[in-house]
Amino acid sequence: MKKNKMVTLTIDSRKLQAEEGLMILDVARDNNIYIPSLCTNEAVEPYGACRLCLVEITTARGRERLVTSCLYPVEEGLTVKTNSERIASVRKVLIQLLMARCPDSEVIQDLAKRLGVETTPFPLEDKNKNKKCILCALCARVCQEVVGVSAISLVNRGVNRQLATPFFEPSEACIGCGSCVYVCPTHAIAMEDTGDKREVRWPHSQMEFKLRKCKVCGSYWIPERQIEHIAQVSGTSPDDYDVCFSCRE
């Protein structure tokens, strides 16, 4: 594989080498420099919705600006400040907006503490309104970009935006794989298996799936619909999935 060119940049006074094409946030993380973020995950393309990863940069040519580090590719001679006063005050408002949006979310409260923010000046939303969803769209993006079925998406525009299955009804496309549950940064999506039944609960819609039983250990291990999907995509037979992964090893 062709190796990308390396560039030299400075993050918080540390001189670093990084591969061209990487984003500032990735490079900071690789070097144990903390930048808060809620809407990134290495599985999907950066999106830039939460704005928490804002940093102050000065380019080699001396241009200064604020950018979201999840989306800004590193470049030669870049100087990055991850936590100036200006950034801290913007982040403070951002986290306060989230505290009011999702008063029930421990993740948001913990992040607020980490950012040194105790309270929010904004009236709290009813806990049931947004549940724990911050609309980072990671779930919908994983469903589209990784799983490839786009079973859930953002509906409505602007302040009325919600994350849901189409028309809030059970989605034909959903295979019950739970990838969305896994990527959600605020644990806003719940998944529960009981007997041969899996339930996935998004903030504003929910679905049930029938699970297949493993012929060897007898545990219910995968939704039938996920098997159909995998079988179809990989051109295998649905019968190939009668034994669970652990028993196959």
Next chain:
Amino acid sequence: MVKVSSFAELETLRKSIVARRDPQKAMITVCGGTGCHAHGCEKVAAAFRQEIEQQNLAGKVDLRITGCHGFCERGTLVVVKPQDIFYQRVKEKDVSTILSETVAKGNVIERLLFTDLATKEKITRELEIPFYKKQNRLILGNNGSIDPTVIDDYLAVGGYAALARSLQRMSPEQIIDEVKKSGLRGRGGGGFPTGIKWESTRRAHGDTKYVICNADEGDPGAYMDRSLMEGNPHSVLEGMIIGAYAIGSDQGYIYIRNEYPLAVKNAQIAIEQAEDYGLLGKNILGSGFDFSVRINRGGGAFICGESTALMASLEGHVGEPRAKYVHTAEKGLWNQPTNLNNVETWANVPLIINKGADWYSKIGTRNSKGTKIFSLVGKINNTGLVEVPMGITLREIVYDIGGGIPGGKKFKAVQTGGPSGGVIPESLIDLPVDFDELTKVGSMMGSGAMIVMDENTCMVDIAKYYVSFLEGESCGKCLPCREGLKRLREILADISEGRGEDDDIDLLENLSVALVDGSLCALGATAPNPVLTTLHYFREEYDAHIKDKRCPAGVCKELITYCINNEKCPGCGLCVKACPVQAITLTGKKKPAILDQEKCIKCGACYDVCKLCAVDIK
């Protein structure tokens, strides 16, 4: 139509069109713009057509339906040529008189002329009306004289000469240089230098390059792009073809909102006619250059005017912005180098090529060249589209062109740049209007909407209004804009409804900074402008609402009471009839009416209806 396959043939065609036309023949032009449509111009035009036919006048008089003149409020506008007699507020019933008096005998019909409010003088020629006098209608000028659905009209006034000149005598680099030298900056809001944008797109690597015309115009109150698209679509097309040649693009798009049916229709007709003549398509004018244009209709979301959202929408995705750290000049539509310009920007291009950058750059100020079209609306006597040289003062626009404030009211402020522009107070009325000056005072050029406000406008209410508009238009992708605008609106509502607290001002400011610094796109980043400017210039009004629970302008319902002024009220009973909830009663002849505060819903009907100003707002 015959294809024109060389530069010489284009000139021959132009000459033959001009030769066929007799400049001395009588002609009636009826404005067919959307504004005049609202005044019934279709009926007026139909009546002319019918009368001309019935009276067998076709050989003596031509009828032409033109684009918008800008003075929409006075529609339907009719001009009789060759004398250039300008009639306003023309109705169907005036048609036969115009034919029998003006066309046949050359008599001027006084009652259809414009009357100057200040001098009471009747004015016969369009350009002598004060509304037009200080304008410099380089871009809008042909709107009122050509039929936008007839390409020959455009050719007759020199259309497509700039294209021929570009293809025949200029290299792409020379065109870019000329546009750079002209100092043209984008009219879509940001004011980015057009030549530099073209150059970046030309230099960018890509198999295909695109040019796009942004005709989304989502700004409430702005309609210059619509007017140009409807009234002179070929000037926009010509600009696009020249731009495409300079950039190296063979495919263009016009992204136009579906709510503009006439603009869509006229743009479509223009494209087809240009194709028929060979001014679009393969091997344009025999130059070897290919370029075609397609129209794409937008759903009418404000955010779809933003460059990256527009491109996403053109691709068939949801119209949401993305970060522009990689410029659209490098990776735009379908990830190819793309050059997006506003309608008015494109329409400036033929002018620059025809008259030269040196000529063009003499108009305007140091860093803002040429003219700008503003839509002048609100509390002002003459509303409409005005095209003025950059650098003209707000005073000249408001008083000389706009004719001042109606009803003897005091001028208070003007909002420029649309919902996310700023409110500029009276103390800055001598501000020269250009990109940088407007930005300096906290506002912006934006699309060129100009909303004039009088003393009865409450600044907290205005800020709330714009913030609610933007809240409704936020795409919702990024946190500060989506959640922050909602909170801004809530706080402003609290203040205007008497629940304001001392900390609210700080909160408004902090939120505003977070939006400016933190938003993904310019919608969120400019949205706090109305809040920040009203806070800056009208702080005492916020204080009055918060501390004294008082609305000095008498607008915020929760903070005012309507009272009958006993000394002035003669008990005429007009207000009694106007009140929808029977809160006012009469106690006897010539005795003042009594207003029951318990019942009053503060609709203001009594205040509006009282001829003696005997209703006070406290």
